[in-house]
Amino acid sequence: EAGVTQFPSHSVIEKGQTVTLRCDPISGHDNLYWYRRVMGKEIKFLLHFVKESKQDESGMPNNRFLAERTGGTYSTLKVQPAELEDSGVYFCASSQDQGGTQYFGPGTRLTVL
């Protein structure tokens, strides 16, 4: 069974540019989560999808971040325009049930210069 995959693995962009991160969850997992780890800090929750619906987006830092999950399969996280403080590693996770074990992808390392 394929695990959670994320693309790209690394992205380096200039401040003010736009970046889109993609996550493909484990097949059949309705729950999809986005997390972020900035340098020296713990992993922090961003948002949670159940199928194509946003269940909780309380962790999204501001309106420069837009997450979508069209069709309830893969998800994208767009940052527009990117700021220096957006640098970090963005993780995606999926679970079969809410409250169940979350399986994480390898992450996307975003560097904003």
Added chain:
Amino acid sequence: EDQVTQSPEALRLQEGESSSLNCSYTVSGLRGLFWYRQDPGKGPEFLFTLYSAGEEKEKERLKATLTKKESFLHITAPKPEDSATYLCAADNYGQNFVFGPGTRLSVLP
């Protein structure tokens, strides 16, 4: 505010030297306590889930235990390949996990 702390921040052990990692949590309600292992450049890899005080889970050289306020990850006779960052996370009946900062474990041959 829900919070998870871990200690120590870093731990160096000699191969075969057993020890324990601590995860303390303060959450409004605990649905489950999760342990993950993270290697450099990779995502967290699931190890254990504990749901109630007194519960224990084992896997190879690792054993996780849970009380009402904390969880321990005991490492027995560790090997160099056990070197990693160990993360704990609390599911607080919310929509997400609250992660601790992790313990960086180095096992020297």
